[in-house]
Amino acid sequence: MSARIPTLDIRRFDSDRDAFVAELGAAYREWGFAGISHHGIPQALIDEAYAAFRKFYALPEDVKKQYHIPGGGGARGYTPFGIETAKGSKHFDLKEFWHIGRELPDDSKYRDVMPPNVWPAEVPEFREYGLALYNALDALGSRVLSALALHIGLPADFFADKTNFGNSILRPIHYPPITADDIPNVRAGAHGDINFITLLVGASTAGLEVLSKKDEWVPFTSEGDTIVVNIGDMLERLTNHVYPSTIHRVVNPPGEAARQPRYSVPFFLHPNPDFLIDVLPSCVSEDNPSRYPEPITAHGFLEQRLREIKLK
Ligand SMILES: O=C(O)CCC(=O)C(=O)O
Numbered sequence: 001m002s003a004r005i006p007t008l009d010i011r012r013f014d015s016d017r018d019a020f021v022a023e024l025g026a027a028y029r030e031w032g033f034a035g036i037s038h039h040g041i042p043q044a045l046i047d048e049a050y051a052a053f054r055k056f057y058a059l060p061e062d063v064k065k066q067y068h069i070p071g072g073g074g075a076r077g078y079t080p081f082g083i084e085t086a087k088g089s090k091h092f093d094l095k096e097f098w099h100i101g102r103e104l105p106d107d108s109k110y111r112d113v114m115p116p117n118v119w120p121a122e123v124p125e126f127r128e129y130g131l132a133l134y135n136a137l138d139a140l141g142s143r144v145l146s147a148l149a150l151h152i153g154l155p156a157d158f159f160a161d162k163t164n165f166g167n168s169i170l171r172p173i174h175y176p177p178i179t180a181d182d183i184p185n186v187r188a189g190a191h192g193d194i195n196f197i198t199l200l201v202g203a204s205t206a207g208l209e210v211l212s213k214k215d216e217w218v219p220f221t222s223e224g225d226t227i228v229v230n231i232g233d234m235l236e237r238l239t240n241h242v243y244p245s246t247i248h249r250v251v252n253p254p255g256e257a258a259r260q261p262r263y264s265v266p267f268f269l270h271p272n273p274d275f276l277i278d279v280l281p282s283c284v285s286e287d288n289p290s291r292y293p294e295p296i297t298a299h300g301f302l303e304q305r306l307r308e309i310k311l312k
Protein backbone atom coordinates (compact mmCIF):
# COMPACT_ATOMS: atom_id res chain seq x y z
CA MET A 1 0.00 0.00 0.00
CA SER A 2 1.34 3.41 -0.92
CA ALA A 3 2.07 6.07 1.68
CA ARG A 4 -0.88 8.08 0.38
CA ILE A 5 -4.40 7.79 1.69
CA PRO A 6 -6.53 6.68 -1.28
CA THR A 7 -9.49 8.62 -2.67
CA LEU A 8 -12.23 6.60 -4.38
CA ASP A 9 -15.05 7.61 -6.72
CA ILE A 10 -18.22 6.39 -5.00
CA ARG A 11 -20.13 6.25 -8.31
CA ARG A 12 -18.27 2.98 -8.80
CA PHE A 13 -20.38 1.47 -6.00
CA ASP A 14 -23.12 1.31 -8.63
CA SER A 15 -21.10 0.80 -11.83
CA ASP A 16 -18.20 -1.40 -10.68
CA ARG A 17 -19.30 -2.73 -7.30
CA ASP A 18 -17.02 -5.71 -6.63
CA ALA A 19 -13.79 -3.90 -7.46
CA PHE A 20 -14.91 -0.76 -5.62
CA VAL A 21 -15.76 -2.70 -2.45
CA ALA A 22 -12.42 -4.51 -2.57
CA GLU A 23 -10.45 -1.28 -3.01
CA LEU A 24 -12.42 0.61 -0.37
CA GLY A 25 -12.09 -2.28 2.07
CA ALA A 26 -8.33 -2.45 1.52
CA ALA A 27 -7.99 1.31 2.04
CA TYR A 28 -9.86 1.16 5.35
CA ARG A 29 -8.00 -1.90 6.62
CA GLU A 30 -4.75 -0.07 5.97
CA TRP A 31 -5.59 3.52 6.91
CA GLY A 32 -8.98 3.67 8.65
CA PHE A 33 -9.38 6.70 6.32
CA ALA A 34 -10.25 7.29 2.67
CA GLY A 35 -11.37 10.16 0.48
CA ILE A 36 -14.76 9.80 -1.20
CA SER A 37 -15.27 11.77 -4.41
CA HIS A 38 -18.24 12.24 -6.77
CA HIS A 39 -20.64 11.86 -3.85
CA GLY A 40 -23.37 14.00 -5.43
CA ILE A 41 -23.83 16.42 -2.51
CA PRO A 42 -24.29 19.77 -4.27
CA GLN A 43 -21.42 22.21 -3.77
CA ALA A 44 -24.03 24.96 -3.42
CA LEU A 45 -25.47 23.25 -0.34
CA ILE A 46 -22.01 22.89 1.21
CA ASP A 47 -21.23 26.55 0.46
CA GLU A 48 -24.55 27.82 1.87
CA ALA A 49 -24.10 25.76 5.03
CA TYR A 50 -20.54 27.01 5.52
CA ALA A 51 -21.68 30.61 5.02
CA ALA A 52 -24.34 30.19 7.71
CA PHE A 53 -21.86 28.58 10.13
CA ARG A 54 -19.31 31.37 9.60
CA LYS A 55 -22.01 33.95 10.23
CA PHE A 56 -22.78 32.32 13.56
CA TYR A 57 -19.14 32.19 14.68
CA ALA A 58 -18.74 35.88 13.82
CA LEU A 59 -21.34 36.77 16.48
CA PRO A 60 -20.20 38.22 19.84
CA GLU A 61 -19.16 35.63 22.40
CA ASP A 62 -21.99 36.51 24.81
CA VAL A 63 -24.57 35.93 22.06
CA LYS A 64 -23.05 32.56 21.15
CA LYS A 65 -22.92 31.53 24.81
CA GLN A 66 -26.70 31.83 25.02
CA TYR A 67 -26.76 28.63 23.00
CA HIS A 68 -24.53 26.72 25.36
CA ILE A 69 -26.57 24.21 27.37
CA PRO A 70 -24.89 23.68 30.78
CA GLY A 71 -24.86 20.02 31.76
CA GLY A 72 -25.91 18.98 28.27
CA GLY A 73 -22.56 17.42 27.39
CA GLY A 74 -22.40 19.57 24.26
CA ALA A 75 -24.98 17.26 22.67
CA ARG A 76 -26.88 20.16 21.11
CA GLY A 77 -26.14 23.82 20.48
CA TYR A 78 -22.91 25.65 21.15
CA THR A 79 -19.77 24.56 22.99
CA PRO A 80 -17.37 27.48 23.67
CA PHE A 81 -13.65 27.65 23.13
CA GLY A 82 -11.54 25.92 25.79
CA ILE A 83 -13.73 22.99 26.80
CA GLU A 84 -13.11 19.86 24.73
CA THR A 85 -9.84 18.16 25.57
CA ALA A 86 -8.56 15.11 23.70
CA LYS A 87 -8.49 11.93 25.79
CA GLY A 88 -5.24 11.84 27.78
CA SER A 89 -4.25 15.39 26.81
CA LYS A 90 -3.36 18.12 29.34
CA HIS A 91 -4.38 20.94 27.01
CA PHE A 92 -7.78 21.85 25.63
CA ASP A 93 -8.35 22.04 21.87
CA LEU A 94 -8.29 25.43 20.11
CA LYS A 95 -11.84 25.29 18.82
CA GLU A 96 -15.48 26.18 19.36
CA PHE A 97 -18.27 24.14 17.80
CA TRP A 98 -21.99 23.53 17.42
CA HIS A 99 -23.86 20.22 17.45
CA ILE A 100 -26.88 19.51 15.28
CA GLY A 101 -28.65 16.23 16.07
CA ARG A 102 -31.29 14.13 14.36
CA GLU A 103 -34.78 15.61 14.15
CA LEU A 104 -37.14 13.21 15.96
CA PRO A 105 -40.83 13.28 16.83
CA ASP A 106 -41.33 14.12 20.51
CA ASP A 107 -42.90 10.71 21.15
CA SER A 108 -39.85 8.87 19.80
CA LYS A 109 -38.54 6.17 22.15
CA TYR A 110 -35.09 7.72 21.67
CA ARG A 111 -36.11 11.19 22.84
CA ASP A 112 -34.68 10.75 26.36
CA VAL A 113 -31.15 10.31 24.98
CA MET A 114 -31.51 12.43 21.82
CA PRO A 115 -32.68 15.93 22.86
CA PRO A 116 -34.33 18.39 20.45
CA ASN A 117 -32.15 20.72 18.41
CA VAL A 118 -31.66 24.36 19.28
CA TRP A 119 -31.13 27.00 16.58
CA PRO A 120 -29.48 30.43 16.59
CA ALA A 121 -32.16 33.07 16.05
CA GLU A 122 -29.51 35.47 14.69
CA VAL A 123 -28.82 33.23 11.66
CA PRO A 124 -32.21 31.99 10.43
CA GLU A 125 -30.79 29.99 7.49
CA PHE A 126 -28.56 27.97 9.84
CA ARG A 127 -31.41 25.49 10.46
CA GLU A 128 -32.35 24.87 6.82
CA TYR A 129 -28.80 24.37 5.53
CA GLY A 130 -27.62 22.58 8.65
CA LEU A 131 -30.40 20.00 8.44
CA ALA A 132 -30.03 19.60 4.68
CA LEU A 133 -26.32 18.89 5.10
CA TYR A 134 -27.08 16.53 8.01
CA ASN A 135 -29.47 14.50 5.85
CA ALA A 136 -27.19 14.47 2.81
CA LEU A 137 -24.24 13.18 4.86
CA ASP A 138 -26.45 10.63 6.62
CA ALA A 139 -27.44 9.22 3.21
CA LEU A 140 -23.87 9.23 1.90
CA GLY A 141 -22.68 7.55 5.09
CA SER A 142 -25.21 4.77 4.59
CA ARG A 143 -23.73 4.05 1.15
CA VAL A 144 -20.21 3.88 2.58
CA LEU A 145 -21.47 1.55 5.33
CA SER A 146 -23.06 -0.70 2.67
CA ALA A 147 -19.70 -1.08 0.96
CA LEU A 148 -17.96 -1.69 4.30
CA ALA A 149 -20.57 -4.36 5.14
CA LEU A 150 -20.11 -6.18 1.82
CA HIS A 151 -16.35 -6.22 2.27
CA ILE A 152 -16.67 -8.25 5.50
CA GLY A 153 -19.25 -10.67 4.16
CA LEU A 154 -22.41 -8.98 5.44
CA PRO A 155 -25.46 -8.02 3.36
CA ALA A 156 -25.38 -4.53 1.82
CA ASP A 157 -28.29 -3.43 4.03
CA PHE A 158 -26.77 -4.81 7.25
CA PHE A 159 -26.40 -1.39 8.87
CA ALA A 160 -29.70 0.08 7.63
CA ASP A 161 -31.90 -0.86 10.61
CA LYS A 162 -29.05 -0.23 13.04
CA THR A 163 -28.45 3.38 12.00
CA ASN A 164 -31.92 4.60 10.88
CA PHE A 165 -32.35 6.41 14.23
CA GLY A 166 -28.63 6.88 14.81
CA ASN A 167 -27.61 9.44 17.40
CA SER A 168 -25.54 11.16 14.72
CA ILE A 169 -24.15 14.66 15.02
CA LEU A 170 -23.22 17.33 12.50
CA ARG A 171 -20.46 19.44 14.04
CA PRO A 172 -19.54 22.74 12.39
CA ILE A 173 -16.18 23.70 13.94
CA HIS A 174 -14.39 27.03 14.07
CA TYR A 175 -10.70 27.12 14.88
CA PRO A 176 -10.00 30.85 15.48
CA PRO A 177 -6.80 32.55 14.38
CA ILE A 178 -3.92 31.69 16.70
CA THR A 179 -2.37 34.88 17.99
CA ALA A 180 -0.20 33.66 20.88
CA ASP A 181 3.22 32.19 20.18
CA ASP A 182 4.54 29.03 21.78
CA ILE A 183 1.30 27.63 23.11
CA PRO A 184 1.21 23.95 24.05
CA ASN A 185 -2.35 23.50 22.73
CA VAL A 186 -3.13 22.31 19.21
CA ARG A 187 -6.27 22.92 17.17
CA ALA A 188 -7.38 19.34 17.83
CA GLY A 189 -5.28 16.97 19.91
CA ALA A 190 -4.60 13.41 18.72
CA HIS A 191 -7.77 11.34 19.09
CA GLY A 192 -9.92 8.60 17.62
CA ASP A 193 -13.57 9.37 16.85
CA ILE A 194 -16.20 7.72 19.05
CA ASN A 195 -18.85 6.81 16.47
CA PHE A 196 -19.27 4.32 13.55
CA ILE A 197 -17.87 6.49 10.75
CA THR A 198 -17.10 10.20 10.33
CA LEU A 199 -17.66 12.16 7.12
CA LEU A 200 -15.64 15.37 7.01
CA VAL A 201 -16.83 17.84 4.44
CA GLY A 202 -14.60 20.60 3.22
CA ALA A 203 -11.42 19.85 5.14
CA SER A 204 -9.72 21.82 2.40
CA THR A 205 -7.68 24.02 4.70
CA ALA A 206 -4.49 22.24 5.70
CA GLY A 207 -4.06 20.86 9.21
CA LEU A 208 -5.61 17.40 9.39
CA GLU A 209 -3.02 14.66 9.97
CA VAL A 210 -3.54 10.90 10.19
CA LEU A 211 -1.29 8.50 12.11
CA SER A 212 -0.08 5.72 9.79
CA LYS A 213 0.62 2.13 10.82
CA LYS A 214 4.30 3.08 10.75
CA ASP A 215 3.56 5.75 13.37
CA GLU A 216 4.09 8.63 10.97
CA TRP A 217 1.80 11.66 10.74
CA VAL A 218 0.45 11.86 7.20
CA PRO A 219 -1.24 15.15 6.20
CA PHE A 220 -4.63 14.63 4.55
CA THR A 221 -6.05 17.74 2.93
CA SER A 222 -8.95 16.98 0.63
CA GLU A 223 -9.06 18.25 -2.93
CA GLY A 224 -12.02 19.21 -5.08
CA ASP A 225 -15.29 17.73 -3.88
CA THR A 226 -13.63 15.00 -1.81
CA ILE A 227 -15.18 14.15 1.55
CA VAL A 228 -12.85 12.50 4.08
CA VAL A 229 -14.46 9.42 5.65
CA ASN A 230 -12.89 7.60 8.60
CA ILE A 231 -13.71 4.72 10.92
CA GLY A 232 -14.62 5.50 14.54
CA ASP A 233 -14.17 3.50 17.75
CA MET A 234 -17.62 1.91 17.69
CA LEU A 235 -17.08 0.33 14.27
CA GLU A 236 -13.54 -0.65 15.24
CA ARG A 237 -14.96 -2.49 18.25
CA LEU A 238 -17.83 -4.09 16.31
CA THR A 239 -15.39 -5.34 13.65
CA ASN A 240 -12.81 -6.50 16.18
CA HIS A 241 -10.28 -4.00 14.72
CA VAL A 242 -10.63 -5.29 11.14
CA TYR A 243 -11.55 -1.67 10.43
CA PRO A 244 -9.21 0.44 12.60
CA SER A 245 -10.25 3.72 14.20
CA THR A 246 -7.19 5.70 13.27
CA ILE A 247 -5.73 8.42 15.46
CA HIS A 248 -5.78 11.87 13.86
CA ARG A 249 -5.25 15.49 14.87
CA VAL A 250 -5.43 19.03 13.55
CA VAL A 251 -2.11 20.86 13.84
CA ASN A 252 -1.51 24.60 14.07
CA PRO A 253 -0.28 26.06 10.79
CA PRO A 254 3.28 27.42 10.72
CA GLY A 255 4.05 31.15 10.86
CA GLU A 256 1.59 33.67 9.49
CA ALA A 257 -0.84 30.98 8.33
CA ALA A 258 -1.76 30.48 12.00
CA ARG A 259 -3.48 33.89 11.89
CA GLN A 260 -6.08 32.42 9.53
CA PRO A 261 -9.13 30.73 10.99
CA ARG A 262 -10.02 27.19 9.96
CA TYR A 263 -13.54 25.87 9.50
CA SER A 264 -14.47 22.23 9.13
CA VAL A 265 -17.68 20.20 9.38
CA PRO A 266 -17.49 16.57 10.50
CA PHE A 267 -20.62 14.41 10.53
CA PHE A 268 -20.35 11.72 13.20
CA LEU A 269 -22.54 8.84 12.07
CA HIS A 270 -23.69 6.88 15.12
CA PRO A 271 -25.73 3.69 15.49
CA ASN A 272 -29.15 3.77 17.13
CA PRO A 273 -28.65 4.37 20.89
CA ASP A 274 -29.88 0.87 21.82
CA PHE A 275 -27.72 -0.93 19.24
CA LEU A 276 -25.61 -3.54 21.02
CA ILE A 277 -21.98 -3.36 19.96
CA ASP A 278 -21.09 -7.05 20.03
CA VAL A 279 -18.12 -8.24 17.98
CA LEU A 280 -19.23 -9.61 14.58
CA PRO A 281 -18.56 -13.35 14.23
CA SER A 282 -17.26 -12.76 10.68
CA CYS A 283 -14.49 -10.59 12.18
CA VAL A 284 -13.23 -13.23 14.63
CA SER A 285 -10.62 -15.79 13.61
CA GLU A 286 -7.80 -17.81 15.10
CA ASP A 287 -5.40 -14.97 14.24
CA ASN A 288 -7.78 -12.33 15.53
CA PRO A 289 -9.66 -13.67 18.55
CA SER A 290 -12.43 -11.50 20.00
CA ARG A 291 -10.96 -8.51 21.83
CA TYR A 292 -14.28 -7.58 23.46
CA PRO A 293 -16.09 -10.54 25.02
CA GLU A 294 -18.51 -8.09 26.72
CA PRO A 295 -20.99 -6.22 24.50
CA ILE A 296 -21.98 -2.61 25.26
CA THR A 297 -24.83 -0.46 23.95
CA ALA A 298 -23.96 2.44 21.68
CA HIS A 299 -25.37 4.84 24.27
CA GLY A 300 -23.36 3.29 27.11
CA PHE A 301 -20.20 3.53 25.04
CA LEU A 302 -20.88 7.17 24.15
CA GLU A 303 -21.46 8.20 27.77
CA GLN A 304 -18.20 6.61 28.81
CA ARG A 305 -16.26 8.40 26.09
CA LEU A 306 -17.87 11.83 26.63
CA ARG A 307 -16.64 11.78 30.20
CA GLU A 308 -13.13 11.02 28.97
CA ILE A 309 -13.08 14.07 26.68
CA LYS A 310 -14.49 16.38 29.36
CA LEU A 311 -17.79 17.04 27.64
CA LYS A 312 -19.67 15.34 30.51
O1 LIG B 1 -11.32 19.67 11.71
C1 LIG B 1 -10.95 18.61 11.22
O2 LIG B 1 -10.47 18.55 10.09
C2 LIG B 1 -11.08 17.31 12.00
C3 LIG B 1 -11.92 17.43 13.23
C4 LIG B 1 -11.97 16.16 14.01
O3 LIG B 1 -11.16 15.28 13.86
C5 LIG B 1 -13.06 15.95 14.99
O4 LIG B 1 -13.79 16.93 15.32
O5 LIG B 1 -13.22 14.81 15.46
Ligand SMILES: [Fe+2]
Residues within 6 Å of the ligand: 191, 192, 193, 248
Ligand atom coordinates in the same frame (compact mmCIF):
# COMPACT_ATOMS: atom_id res chain seq x y z
FE1 LIG C 1 -11.87 13.44 14.74
